[in-house]
Amino acid sequence: xxxxxxxxxxxxxxxxxxSLTCAISGDSVSSNSAAWNWLRQxxxxxxxxxxxxxxxxxxxxxxxxxxRSRITINPDTSKNQFSLQLNSVTPEDTAVYYCAGGLNxxxxxxxxxxxxxxx
Amino acid sequence: SYELTQSPSVxxxxxxxxxxxxxxxxxxxxxxxxxxxxxxxxxxxxxxQDNKRPSGIPERFSGSNSGNSATLTISGTQALDEADYYxxxxxxxxxxxxxxxxxxxx
Numbered sequence: 001x002x003x004x005x006x007x008x009x010x011x012x013x014x015x016x017x018x019s020l021t022c023a024i025s026g027d028s029v030s031s032n033s034a035a036w037n038w039l040r041q042x043x044x045x046x047x048x049x050x051x052x053x054x055x056x057x058x059x060x061x062x063x064x065x066x067x068r069s070r071i072t073i074n075p076d077t078s079k080n081q082f083s084l085q086l087n088s089v090t091p092e093d094t095a096v097y098y099c100a101g102g103l104n105x106x107x108x109x110x111x112x113x114x115x116x117x118x119x
Numbered sequence: 120s121y122e123l124t125q126s127p128s129v130x131x132x133x134x135x136x137x138x139x140x141x142x143x144x145x146x147x148x149x150x151x152x153x154x155x156x157x158x159x160x161x162x163x164x165x166x167x168q169d170n171k172r173p174s175g176i177p178e179r180f181s182g183s184n185s186g187n188s189a190t191l192t193i194s195g196t197q198a199l200d201e202a203d204y205y206x207x208x209x210x211x212x213x214x215x216x217x218x219x220x221x222x223x224x225x
Contacts, residue, residue, distance in 0.1 A: 107163075
């Protein structure tokens with residue numbers, strides 16, 4: 001059974017970088033059949049997919065166009081985890097952030113992290 | 120950008136059938152997933168590839184997708200099915216979610 005455990009700060013100042021980590025148990029971040037995603041949820045924006053990383057003989061990352069300039073999702077094979085970095089945050093980035101496994105659907109999900117952008 | 124539209128709320132009596140719809144242009148040409156989210160919890164996948172149930176999801180959950188709409192059907196709805204439900208599809212290299220439907224069992 002695959003489980004995902006998120007970690008990271010719940011408060012980030014405007015213009016700074018939001019960083020979260022998702023530790024994987026029961027699967028490998030380097031699996032040739034998996035993909036590892038970040039999503040977020042807020043009352044104003046609903047559920048929003050932020051991007052994914054996956055390994056198919058080499059590493060790939062996909063991001064929606066709207067976030068491509070300020071987001072990075074990286075694998076960490078030594079710790080079997082993956083991370084999210086979102087640069088230049090504003091209060092609009094306040095949301096519950098989730099990691100999730102899956103290429104064509106999302107299962108399982110991490111426990112969620114409320115990240116507030118405020119000075 | 121592609122949009123998925125859901126009714127904000129649906130009410131159903133216990134034991135009856137609940138139908139939750141998701142609409143979008145030519146939605147039947149895409150695969151749809153459905154997620155259940157209870158207050159304070161992470162979403163849970165209940166249907167993938169239009170009509171397949173992950174292991175552990177009760178048989179009362181079923182799905183269909185054709186034309187411009189997809190439907191999540193819950194037969195014999197129980198009080199524990201009260202939750203928000205979200206549809207999801209892939210379009211133009213991104214995952215798109217519907218706005219969610221709050222299912223009330225009363």
